Amino acid sequence: MRKVAVIFVLAVLAPSLALAWLAVRSLRDQQYLLERQQSLLYQRVTDTLAQNISDRLSQQQREFSAEVESLASTNGARNTALQFDDWIRQSWPFAEVGFSVALSGPATSTLTCPTPTAGPEAQRFLVDNGGFLGNAETVEVYNVNNSKSGNQKTVLNGDNSFNNVQSVQKLDANVPLAANTESQAQNYLAKGKARAVIPQSANFQSAAKQAPDPDGNLSKVVPAEAEFRKFIGDGTDGMLARFLQNKLKLMFWHRLSSDSNFVFGAQLNLNRLVAGLRDLVQPEPELRGEICVAILDDNARPVAVSLPDFHTTWKRPFVATEIGEALPHWEIAVYLIDPTRITRAVCTTNNILGLLIGTFVIAIGVGGWLIVADLNRQLARARQKTDFVSNVSHELKTPLTSIRMFSELLAEHRVADPAKQRAYLQIITAETARLTRLINNVLDFSRMERGEKKYNFRDADLLNIVRETVETYRPHLENCGFELECALSPGQLPIRADADAIAQIIVNLLSNAEKYSNGDKKILIEAGRRDGPLPCAEVQILDRGTGVPRGSEERIFEKFYRAHDSLSSGIQGSGLGLTLARQIARAHGGDVVYERREGGGSCFSLRLPLKMD
Ligand code: ADP
Secondary structure, three states: OHHHHHHHHHHHHHHHHHHHHHHHHHHHHHHHHHHHHHHHHHHHHHHHHHHHHHHHHHHHHHHHHHHHHHHHHHHOHHHHHHHHHHHHHHHOOOEEEEEEEEEEOOOEEEEEEOOHHHOHHHHHHHHHHHHHHOOOOOEEEEEEOOOOOOOEEEEEOOOOOEEEEEOOOOOOOOOOOOOOOHHHHHHHHHOOOEEEOOOOOOOOHHHHHHOOOOOOOOOOOOOEEEOHHHHHOOOOEEEEEEEEOOEEEEEEEEEOOOOOOEEEEEEEOHHHHHHHHHHHOOOOHHHOOOEEEEEEOOOOOEEEEOOOOOOOOOOOOOEEEEOOOOOOOOEEEEEEOOOHHHHHHHHHHHHHHHHHHHHHHHHHHHHHHHHHHHHHHHHHHHHHHHHHHHHHHHHHHHHHHHHHHHHHHHHOOOOOOHHHHHHHHHHHHHHHHHHHHHHHHHHHHHHHHHOOOOOOOEEEEHHHHHHHHHHHHHHHHHHOOOEEEEEEOOOOOEEEEOHHHHHHHHHHHHHHHHHOOOOOOEEEEEEEEEOOOOOEEEEEEEEOOOOOOOOOOOHHHOOOOOOOOHHHHOOOOOOOHHHHHHHHHHHOOOEEEEEEOOOOOEEEEEEEEOOOO
């Protein structure tokens, strides 16, 4: 039994608990995984929109170049260089100030336009950029040189050398979602310009820790100190961004194809430029109910928003991607419309999975307990059967030995005293009766087990059956020194029953009263009508013996069960007498029950339904 329990614990219970523990642990990672999944999805949105904006700017840059070429071819390069500010502002809507630079010598340039007389805007422009465009001073600029090929853009790095960096390095969609350690996420994010994930949801503390700081410390968009000539190099056109008094200034420039000494440029009106980008700030239709997309300027202020009525802490987007060198430190950012949605979804999933895990563990526990209990029962039954065989063998052997011994004495005429002869004959008769009873019990039991026990129901008087049975049994009991008192109610107790089967019950109960009398040899039999909600006929057999041990009051009716073990009590038995008694009584619509007798001993009651006329 212990072995089975150990196997069960090792093979079933321990692995199931380990699995449950693993499942509970993985539940804890659910929220992170879900948010990671979401961030990857939305990261793709911001990457695409950032790319679209870069493409739009490149397209506008090309339009500007075409406009420059057209003005120069119509009016001549020199005329255009003098009038460029006026003309470009009239012909191209995004121009705020137009400028033209005449390149002379390898490291000199002259700003030919605008002139200070052109107005306050031109004057401010000249103050801000005159030195730089005249190649007289170096300034910090962000550079996007369109003349370089492919999807690579060139920025000047800190030491003034050229350095190619990928314009937008997208988050790798194939990165396993389980790459959830802080360092993995950091490395992964640090690869590109994507700035993920500034969580909006309150419960997103773990992810918040690993996100880069909201000020964009992971930005790859860095300015470089450069002179104008070195800055444009051999390029044909490009964009140039500067921060002046903390304000972004974006310029397009183009080198004239017919005369490469002329470079024309324009400072862009950012408000008009942003207005032109608004149509790009829209997520795919299926995501519109989930997220709001915004272009954030370098101070994390929204300049274009997909949902005009949406308000949030703009500095804390769910994910964001830098647009690039054209609009340095500007970002496309995604905000969750309902930041608690993921937490709620995770909570629901966690609850369902938790409930399932709990149910499975309980089911395994209960199943295991049932299996062990059943095994226990089976083992106990197997033990009982073994005990039964040895008990029955013993019960057969004892009377057979006495019968043989006394019959041999009589057969060999070794007992001359007639009184002794009679006593021996009585013993032989009693032992034979005992044998017969035992064999009848065993046979009846096996018939009942097979469902073959037949009853011969007839109208009978229970008092009569009791009287006859007691009188048959009385000589044996009195011979054994018992005092037998029989108190039968007057009249009749009509029942419909198999009289022999009822007699068998009474004999079994009497025989038990005799066996478990424990030296106090007084047996009382009472029979009468029992009143109550359901009146019935009742026979009670009371003794002053050991009584049934506490806890075994019901079990004594189970087959093979013996509360008084033969070895310790020395009382022989098969554990079948009460089982049979109850089964017969129940087959008659009645029962046999045990009660503790007041003053010590047992009281067994046989109850049978009264026959109604
Ligand atoms: P057995 O052959 O062992 O007597 P029974 O089915 O007749 O089998 O009884 C089952 C058990 O009930 C007995 O082993 C005994 O422990 C208990 N028992 C039965 N009758 C009495 C009684 N009159 N007094 C005390 N214990 C009893």
